């Protein structure tokens with residue numbers, strides 16, 4: 001290649017790389033292109049908002065490099081906590097942490113998974129998450145991390161078999177694959193190809209699950225390739241059930257059904273011998289092969305299977321919407337991402353003349369109003385129900401959510417107070433307009449002058465109010481957060497502590 005051509009090519013590559021590096025700015029709303037993915041289906045390769053290949057390659061290379069280093073005990077322990085801070089880790093590091101979850105739960109050894117296939121599969125999953133504000137790879141990581149933390153907290157390995165634990169973790173990782181950043185309501189109202197394909201029935205969740213199994217079709221990504229036919233069937237049924245359960249349209253149905261089944265399964269009641277016996281019989285079935293129980297007592301096996309199926313669905317739901325159980329420094333950026341995605345959708349719906357949900361409308365929603373309703377009516381009822389079965393959840397995720405509710409209630413009160421002040425100031429100006437100016441302002445110039453003074457006064461007041469509200473917010477975030485929100489954020493001593501222990505590298 002001639003030198004001049006080579007120079008030109010290098011410049012173009014350099015420019016391309018620069019462009020890729022600022023792609024994330026669209027997350028912050030700094031650049032907005034509503035046409036992205038709209039003229040063609042979003043899953044079409046060319047119009048997909050996925051990160052570009054060069055960036056992917058760099059992630060792949062770093063991920064592969066990290067697979068040769070040892071994840072320190074400090075990080076492995078941190079990874080089990082509900083306070084885990086994803087914002088400290090980049091994508092290749094998160095891939096390594098996902099890999100570590102499979103290792104530490106003994107899934108690799110017990111299910112005979114080829115570790116190299118696991119690497120390739122994880123990377124392919126990563127590539128199939130889109131660059132959208134909320135439903136992206138980091139969200140997939142956080143849901144998987146919460147599921148992993150819960151697995152240790154409620155000691156799932158003593159209740160579920162290995163294949164079920166594998167199914168739960170894998171479902172969490174795959175549950176939002178190829179999410180376009182526009183929800184089911186949009187898909188249905190806009191009559192997208194997804195809504196048409198799935199007849200308006202959970203179009204997104206059906207799609208996430210279909211993409212997951214599409215990835216598993218290829219040998220090099222098939223982490224289930226050594227499963228028996230029965231194992232694969234149980235895994236597939238479980239994945240479909242778990243991923244479809246994340247459709248919030250099914251929330252009440254799933255929660256109510258779970259509530260009716262709970263009284264029969266009390267893990268805390270030591271006298272509840274029948275359940276303990278059933279659980280013991282079930283987990284003795286480590287090999288995931290034919291169950292002795294199903295031969296001895298088929299009806300009991302059915303009952304138990306139904307219960308554990310429902311438990312798995314509830315657990316993935318808990319993990320999916322658990323951001324508010326995290327420390328504020330972790331949770332608040334997630335809320336901003338979610339609202340950004342909501343606003344992107346409602347902006348587009350307004351543009352296309354489609355119905356707009358009030359909770360997504362930037363004119364109608366605030367951080368506090370959004371969270372108060374969500375926590376009161378969705379999060380707490382779900383968490384408290386599961387808490388009845390597993391009291392360990394109280395301190396770990398229920399209490400933090402109650403703190404979050406107090407935090408947002410306080411934020412809402414401050415907002416309303418400011419609004420009331422503003423309204424009363426506006427009223428005084430309105431009064432003037434209605435001829436209630438001081439008696440001396442009886443000619444036109446005097447009246448104009450008085451109105452101008454009132455407006456100046458109002459503007460000054462508004463400025464002070466704005467500052468005090470910002471101050472309020474800041475103090476809520478920085479000072480009161482430790483009172484209102486649970487436990488301080490556990491920062492790792494070294495961000496890259498993946499590399500802390502390189503003894504085996």
Ligand SMILES: Nc1nc2c(ncn2[C@@H]2O[C@@H]3COP(=O)(O)O[C@H]3[C@H]2O)c(=O)[nH]1
Pocket residue numbers: 135183246247248320321322323324335338370371374
């Ligand atoms: N308001 C609010 N909604 C949430 C929060 N976390 C999850 N959700 C909603 O719960 C939904 C769960 O399913 P989706 O991922 O489709 O979309 C999610 C959001 O719409 C939260 O912290 N606040």
Ligand SMILES: [Zn+2]
Pocket residue numbers: 139143175176246320
């Ligand atoms: Zn999700």
